[in-house]
Amino acid sequence: MHLVMIGGSDAGISAALRARELDPGADLTVVVADAYPNFSICGMPYYLSGEVTHWRNLAHRTLADLEAAGMRLRLDTTARRIDVPGRKLLVTSAGGGEELLGYDKLAVGTGAVPVRPPISGLAGPAALGPGDGLHLLHSMDDTFAVIRTLEQAAPTSAVIVGAGYIGLEMADALTVRGLAVTQMEQLGELLPTVDPELGALIHAELAEHGVEVLTGTTVQAVTRAAPGQAGRLHVQATAADGSAVTRVADMVLVVVGVRPETTLAAEAGATLGVKGAIAVDRRMRTSLPDVFAAGDCVITHHRLLGETYLPLGTTAHKQGRVAGENALGGNREFAGSLGTQVVKIFDQAAARTGLRDHEAAPAGFAPVSVASEADDHKAYYPGSHRIHMRVTGDRTTGRLLGLQLFGHRHAEIAKRIDIAATAIFHTMTVDAISDLDLSYTPPLGSPWEAVQMGAQAWVRETQRR
Ligand SMILES: Cc1cc2nc3c(=O)[nH]c(=O)nc-3n(C[C@H](O)[C@H](O)[C@H](O)COP(=O)(O)OP(=O)(O)OC[C@H]3O[C@@H](n4cnc5c(N)ncnc54)[C@H](O)[C@@H]3O)c2cc1C
Numbered sequence: 001m002h003l004v005m006i007g008g009s010d011a012g013i014s015a016a017l018r019a020r021e022l023d024p025g026a027d028l029t030v031v032v033a034d035a036y037p038n039f040s041i042c043g044m045p046y047y048l049s050g051e052v053t054h055w056r057n058l059a060h061r062t063l064a065d066l067e068a069a070g071m072r073l074r075l076d077t078t079a080r081r082i083d084v085p086g087r088k089l090l091v092t093s094a095g096g097g098e099e100l101l102g103y104d105k106l107a108v109g110t111g112a113v114p115v116r117p118p119i120s121g122l123a124g125p126a127a128l129g130p131g132d133g134l135h136l137l138h139s140m141d142d143t144f145a146v147i148r149t150l151e152q153a154a155p156t157s158a159v160i161v162g163a164g165y166i167g168l169e170m171a172d173a174l175t176v177r178g179l180a181v182t183q184m185e186q187l188g189e190l191l192p193t194v195d196p197e198l199g200a201l202i203h204a205e206l207a208e209h210g211v212e213v214l215t216g217t218t219v220q221a222v223t224r225a226a227p228g229q230a231g232r233l234h235v236q237a238t239a240a241d242g243s244a245v246t247r248v249a250d251m252v253l254v255v256v257g258v259r260p261e262t263t264l265a266a267e268a269g270a271t272l273g274v275k276g277a278i279a280v281d282r283r284m285r286t287s288l289p290d291v292f293a294a295g296d297c298v299i300t301h302h303r304l305l306g307e308t309y310l311p312l313g314t315t316a317h318k319q320g321r322v323a324g325e326n327a328l329g330g331n332r333e334f335a336g337s338l339g340t341q342v343v344k345i346f347d348q349a350a351a352r353t354g355l356r357d358h359e360a361a362p363a364g365f366a367p368v369s370v371a372s373e374a375d376d377h378k379a380y381y382p383g384s385h386r387i388h389m390r391v392t393g394d395r396t397t398g399r400l401l402g403l404q405l406f407g408h409r410h411a412e413i414a415k416r417i418d419i420a421a422t423a424i425f426h427t428m429t430v431d432a433i434s435d436l437d438l439s440y441t442p443p444l445g446s447p448w449e450a451v452q453m454g455a456q457a458w459v460r461e462t463q464r465r
Pocket of ligand 1: 006007008009010011012031032033034041042043044045077078079080109110111112113137138139166261264294295296297311312313314315316
């Protein structure tokens with residue numbers, strides 16, 4: 001059995017590791033377009049901030065670890081064409097040489113590429129690029145390009161276009177690095193994946209750390225600044241009221257989301273689904289025989305919404321594992337995502353799982369969201385922090401649909417959101433959260449855990465309404 005993985009990030013490597021676990025004799029080849037297999041691209045902001053001191057430290061596993069696990073890695077090698085009936089993969093190596101790799105099963109993990117919004121200066125023959133200080137951020141090569149700008153051009157100011165979780169992490173990172181940061185977001189509040197009430201708290205945290213936050217601001221163009229101007233780049237934008245906004249900065253980072261990289265699979269005839277991602281069933285099978293796919297290149301099965309597109313590293317790991325198992329003849333299903341995520345912004349953290357009102361209502365639920373606050377541990381013990389919560393439940397069934405949290409980075413926001421993720425996974429009601437036997441000691445918690453207090457606030461409020 002020769003299993004070939006295309007892509008050496010979360011999905012591809014997870015598939016290979018699972019296959020190895022199940023069959024020590026399987027022949028495993030991983031084809032990777034760049035030289036950085038199994039790097040934690042989620043960690044790039046912390047290398048760029050200087051908190052992670054060497055890029056090599058971002059490796060989940062080293063090349064030697066992967067080879068010792070029994071997989072053959074073809075680095076700097078790009079998959080060009082899948083011959084589905086012949087079960088062959090055409091690849092080109094760094095030197096340009098072509099080769100046909102035979103396979104019994106194939107797992108596509110080509111991931112995603114950054115979205116390039118329609119900003120003048122970002123595309124076309126005269127497009128600006130990393131050499132000018134204009135950057136996208138998705139791969140290790142993108143990271144090295146940002147480092148070159150930071151080290152060689154010694155920028156003192158940056159504009160970040162986009163305030164999703166990567167934009168926020170980079171605002172934090174570049175501020176830590178000493179740059180004056182302006183964050184521009186076309187929507188009305190930061191981190192549009194949480195309710196604006198929590199977005200406003202993130203806004204305040206950025207402002208407190210000196211970040212200039214411009215919401216409702218759509219960037220139109222990035223050009224080279226005129227000679228004599230302070231910065232290298234000139235950013236032109238429009239505010240919500242139509243007025244012009246301009247800033248001059250030494251570097252500009254455009255981080256407005258990703259789209260699935262599906263060229264290879266689509267050209268081979270694979271069916272595409274939501275947002276143009278590769279359609280897969282829960283066993284991670286594509287429409288092509290013997291071809292599996294996983295990670296940011298595929299649609300996501302969501303436990304409450306059905307098919308959606310929700311690219312996340314945690315999901316890519318799980319889907320890759322399922323693809324690797326099933327490629328060896330297994331019958332495992334991807335259990336589904338809840339979009340559980342968390343982000344650190346300076347001293348605070350924001351997290352969400354499940355659905356918000358506007359997502360739940362079209363899916364047939366009768367959502368009600370209730371805001372509340374609780375301490376992360378007993379306030380009499382030093383160092384307690386307030387946690388802001390938004391619990392979303394279904395008014396008709398009482399089922400827990402979602403939770404959003406905001407609080408200090410040491411208030412266990414990530415693990416608290418996981419309580420709700422686990423509860424939603426098991427279709428618990430909001431009321432039943434109070435029955436969970438959760439841990440308590442005053443320096444670390446309360447007799448009623450904060451998430452339980454949020455659940456009780458929801459029950460009280462919905463009974464009153
Ligand atoms: C800055 C940043 C921070 C993030 N933080 C988080 C986080 O905190 N939590 C979280 O859950 N997620 C996070 N993510 C998202 C997470 O990194 C992705 O969801 C995850 O990496 C997806 O893994 P993947 O294997 O599907 O694809 P990718 O990581 O996109 O990898 C695709 C792989 O395919 C290779 N490839 C593509 N085309 C070809 C080809 N034709 N031939 C050969 N190889 C090819 C690429 O070289 C690469 O190895 C973050 C992403 C970024 C950019």
